Amino acid sequence: GESVGLHLPTLSVQEGDNSIINCAYSNSASDYFIWYKQESGKGPQFIIDIRSNMDKRQGQRVTVLLNKTVKHLSLQIAATQPGDSAVYFCAENMGGQNFVFGPGTRLSVLP
Amino acid sequence: NAGVTQTPKFQVLKTGQSMTLQCAQDMNHEYMSWYRQDPGMGLRLIHYSVGAGITDQGEVPNGYNVSRSTTEDFPLRLLSAAPSQTSVYFCASSPLGMRSGNTIYFGEGSWLTVV
Numbered sequence: 101g102e103s104v105g106l107h108l109p110t111l112s113v114q115e116g117d118n119s120i121i122n123c124a125y126s127n128s129a130s131d132y133f134i135w136y137k138q139e140s141g142k143g144p145q146f147i148i149d150i151r152s153n154m155d156k157r158q159g160q161r162v163t164v165l166l167n168k169t170v171k172h173l174s175l176q177i178a179a180t181q182p183g184d185s186a187v188y189f190c191a192e193n194m195g196g197q198n199f200v201f202g203p204g205t206r207l208s209v210l211p
Numbered sequence: 212n213a214g215v216t217q218t219p220k221f222q223v224l225k226t227g228q229s230m231t232l233q234c235a236q237d238m239n240h241e242y243m244s245w246y247r248q249d250p251g252m253g254l255r256l257i258h259y260s261v262g263a264g265i266t267d268q269g270e271v272p273n274g275y276n277v278s279r280s281t282t283e284d285f286p287l288r289l290l291s292a293a294p295s296q297t298s299v300y301f302c303a304s305s306p307l308g309m310r311s312g313n314t315i316y317f318g319e320g321s322w323l324t325v326v
Contacts, residue, residue: 108251134312143215143301143317144254189253193310197242197261198269201253 108187110206119177121205123190128171130192134199135164135175138187147175147188177207185209214238217302217318224292224325232287232321234302240316241307243285244269245277247298248320254301260285261307292325299323 113119125133131152136144150157150164150173157164163176173190189204218233236243244259246269256269260279274296276288285304289296302318 132310134315136312141320143303143319145317146312146315149312191253191312195310197305197307197310198244198256198259201246201255203251203253 108204108206110208112208112210113180114210115182116179119175119180119184119207121175121177121188121207123173123175123202123205125171125173125190125192125202126200127192127194128168129194130200131195132193133164133166133173134191134193135162135173136189136191136201137184138189138204140186144189180207180209182209182211215302215304215316215318217300217321219321220319221322222324224289224323226292226294226325228292230289230292232289232300232302232323234285234287234318235283236285236302236304236316237283238304238306238316239282240304241282243279243302243304245275245285245287246301246303247271247296248301249298257287257300289323292323294325297323297325 134149135147137147138144148159148164155166161178165174187204187206190202191199193199215236241262245257246254248254255271258277260266266277300321305315
């Protein structure tokens with residue numbers, strides 16, 4: 101999930117497999133993080149969040165892991181389904197209500 | 212419950228023309244913001260507002276104006292469109308003081324092309 105300029109990195113997974121999407125965040129002072137899903141032609145949708153006093157948080161079929169030492173965030177999707185195909189991106193926050201968004205990773209689910 | 216409504220969905224402008232992207236929310240949120248999204252890049256903050264009568268600049272404010280005369284509406288104005296403003300624009304709103312992802316609502320986006 102690293103930025104490669106104008107081209108979004110793509111992760112292709114087989115339906116039913118687990119997906120891991122990565123994000124490197126920029127500011128060590130960030131203490132709140134969100135993962136968003138964006139389907140084609142739509143606005144971002146909230147998936148899961150995590151605060152810096154945690155290193156793992158689980159939701160329904162999704163898990164977010166936070167490694168503050170290396171400023172790394174990951175999103176794990178269990179049993180990936182065709183409906184999971186979308187662009188996923190992380191957002192970081194250092195306080196206040198403005199967020200810094202990553203460029204995203206395109207997840208493609210293969211039948 | 213409409214949430215955040217953006218209009219228009221699609222627009223083509225000629226260089227130098229002006230236009231306004233409309234954003235309205237019906238959740239009585241104090242905080243509203245505008246982002247642009249370009250290929251391979253994350254959302255970048257253009258302007259934001261923490262309440263009626265209050266606006267502030269984000270990361271990429273040049274070429275854009277905003278106003279917040281009511282809690283519900285936060286229009287984004289392009290004063291003299293340039294091809295570099297070709298982008299997808301998203302409006303977002305949230306309650307003030309709540310830093311929680313599930314209280315941030317995004318509109319569906321406005322696709323703007325400047326030729």
